[in-house]
Amino acid sequence: MTTEPLPVQNEAGVTKTPRALARARKRQSLARFWREYRTHRGGLWGLAGLVLIALIAVFAPTLVGADSQSVTDAPGGALESPSGEFPLGTDQFGRSVLALLVWGARVSLTVGLLAAFLCVAIGTVVGIVAGHFHGWYSTVLMRVTDWFLVMPTLVLAIALATVMDRSIWTVILAIGVTTWPTTARLVRAQTLAVESRPYIERARALGGGHGHIMARHVLPNVMPLVLAQTTLVISSAILTEATLAFLGLGDPTITSWGGMLQDAREAGAVSAGDWWYLAPPGIAIALVALSFTLCGRAIESVLNPKLGVAR
Template sequence: MTTATAEQTAGSLARARRRESVARFWRQYRTQRSGVYGLAGLLLIAVVALAAPLLVGGDVQSVTKAPGTALEDPSGRFPLGTDQFGRSVLALLIWGARISLTVGLLAAALSVAIGTLVGIIAGHFGGWFATVLMRVTDWFLVMPTLVLAIVLATVLDHSVWTVILAIGVTAWPITARLVRAQTIAVESRPYIERARALGGGHGHVMTRHVLPNVVPLVLAQTTLGISNAILTEATLAFLGLGDPTVISWGGMLQDAREAGAVSSGHFWYLAPPGIAIALVALSFTLCGRAVEAVLNPKLGVGR
């Protein structure tokens, strides 16, 4: 057998193992009823968000082209009423899903990426360098995430990218702690010693052996982190620290407060974005718990 044929065979076997691993994960995931419900909810919301331009058009944010009058009651034309500018609350709700989901996904990805990098480096190298990294992690851990995010969002420009950065750089310590502990556990196994004895350097050990073993933990942490990121984005927008030029669910809550929806009894303006935030956060949490249960059967089954 030639070298090229051997490499092709090895690649085919690796792809077959990955396909089997994904299929096994899905079979086990389907046994988690709460996770299936959460995934179904997320898929529905994602489809609505992606199809928003087709469902509500591109002028939904325009104040000058508002189709109704200020704070109309729910009707056949406006199922959830209108806002203080005469825009359809239902259309705003559908359009706002795009920003809220985007911010949640990107902020959680940034947070998990930072936490994974810090955790693997600290767990692999150890010594005084790891001690310094963990003390920095502890400082971020004891500081309220929301307070740090508010400070960053206040200092920087009010934009979607500022919100993503503010959430991402303040929510990574928990991931770093978990990944560091998993890295230390992985590097105590015999095959790591064999890899080092065969000449594997730091980069080889961390990327080829440690990283694949912490990916399941990172995946579960990501699904849980997205719900927290969406809630934090909504809080920042509600406090007026979001981008005022875009529509998000948190921004809708801020607009409803400014319009006096609470005191005037216009519940149809205030309730929909709050319920949407709660449902998305619940769906991501259910998916995250289901992933944890699949990857760690000791957590229990049949959730």
């Protein structure tokens, strides 16, 4: 038989259940977070850029048409310079570079978000377990983390992408399983700080097990750090995906910004001086990475004001 939590009367005399009070506190925390975030001009610029790029990616079929990636139905000539019909020129097949740039936003954002989620998930689990348990558990986990940390991330990603099928999921997996050590070390340090607090000792004294302490006490306290780290990892993941695609290790059947750079190099755009084929995807990669970095710095500053990040 379960018992319902007793209602609580707040300072204004209004009776609310503990669940309603928890929801109210969450809304207040979000409102306070947004008020602090708005004071960071760089974070606002980064957020505006991400919203714009996300809208472009979502509405790509409406903006440029679903058949704009087709090689057989290309509307222009090979490597035409920018004009009124093609604002960013055409590629070697006669396709609009602007249309390809819009479609590439979908792949780059998808790879960045999913790879960052995988990276942060692995790093968070390893960091919490290594910080909570002591003895050989922590030693083994941290030695594995150190091994991944000293190995060149790009080399490991290239090795995984080479031995596996060339697909977008391979790129996501290659990035996710090679970039988690930094997150793991940050989360472990935060876990050690959290578990030194008195309420953790009280939880143990009341019979709280390892799973209860890690899930109910440690994880909520490290989530702000994980959130800030996620935004920074996304920009790194997008750059890594572009590098793998540029090296010819991406999925050749999809359009991505890194793949556009690879196609431009193979088409001789570098030697021919066809800047309209090279510059747009490179600038798009830089802008998205910068936007995520600005958002990450602003979030980090809001969650930890002692950092003193410039506004």
